[in-house]
């Protein structure tokens with residue numbers, strides 16, 4: 001029994017630094033600056049000395065210059081760590097590379113890591129799960145690929161099964177982020193569009209698992225919504241989500257190509273075009289099937305060259321036989337340091353003045 005207690009108390013001891021009390025604060029600040037202080041444990045003191053807990057990674061030869069290395073029982077703070085970073089013990093230069101944000105889709109966390117942190121991905125994933133109890137898995141995002149815009153995900157902690165239910169704007173979306181595209185960053189944007197819809201037929205050209213369609217059904221006043229996608233997994237989840245959110249009366253999901261499929265489905269009064277790397281290529285189809293109404297188009301553009309995207313839109317709309325005005329444009333979120341995801345709102349009128357689009361053979 002005594003032996004076990006001795007073993008436990010030795011086992012619980014960890015490395016620290018003993019310094020004279022008048023040097024305590026200065027040393028504490030220097031250890032923090034070097035990333036050597038273990039801030040998950042409490043600092044101790046007696047009448048003459050302060051005992052500072054050290055991280056495992058704090059090299060003894062570098063800390064010895066401040067005082068004596070000792071082994072003692074440092075009590076851990078009982079509070080829940082605020083950030084997953086508090087649970088990690090990496091070299092200071094690696095700690096600086098840790099991401100400050102990540103996406104959460106239902107019970108799944110999706111994180112991007114720089115090359116230098118890849119070998120620590122398992123500990124990083126574990127630390128994230130420990131600080132966020134609602135999470136079931138952490139997956140490393142190795143990029144979005146192909147026409148379906150699917151993320152290449154590698155589970156680094158938790159369950160190796162990524163189907164989940166994401167709640168957004170009080171709606172429920174079932175999906176597996178390794179099979180379908182879904183961005184949790186568009187919640188406000190979806191609500192913004194939904195609240196503009198006042199009657200008429202809506203076409204969601206790149207519907208995914210249905211977040212725009214179902215937000216419009218819940219928060220707008222559409223007569224009917226048709227959502228299209230080319231990825232069969234999207235349509236499977238979209239149909240499930242229509243049922244989950246009781247939208248069967250308003251929303252229909254179709255498996256099809258947004259270039260051709262809408263041609264027999266029009267006319268529409270609102271068209272949502274959320275294929276940010278390629279929406280503009282489908283603008284001709286949208287203009288063909290829209291009646292009087294609005295097009296909400298998303299595009300990833302160079303921050304210093306938004307004008308070229310506007311030029312592209314203007315060129316495509318010039319000869320469509322309808323009046324098209326870009327009524328507003330704004331950044332939805334940053335895509336990369338030099339690229340933005342932008343929203344272009346367009347108003348379309350089906351009956352322009354007859355002279356407006358008259359083709360003059362002299363002008364070529």
Ligand SMILES: C[S@@+](CC[C@H](N)C(=O)[O-])C[C@H]1O[C@@H](n2cnc3c(N)ncnc32)[C@H](O)[C@@H]1O
Pocket residue numbers: 147148149180181182183186205206207208209210211212228229230231234256257258259274275276
């Ligand atoms: C960026 S995602 C947007 C999904 C959804 N609107 C959202 O907000 O989560 C684009 C979607 O377009 C689909 N897609 C790509 N090319 C398509 C095409 N030619 N016709 C229909 N859907 C297409 C992809 O499968 C993907 O689900």
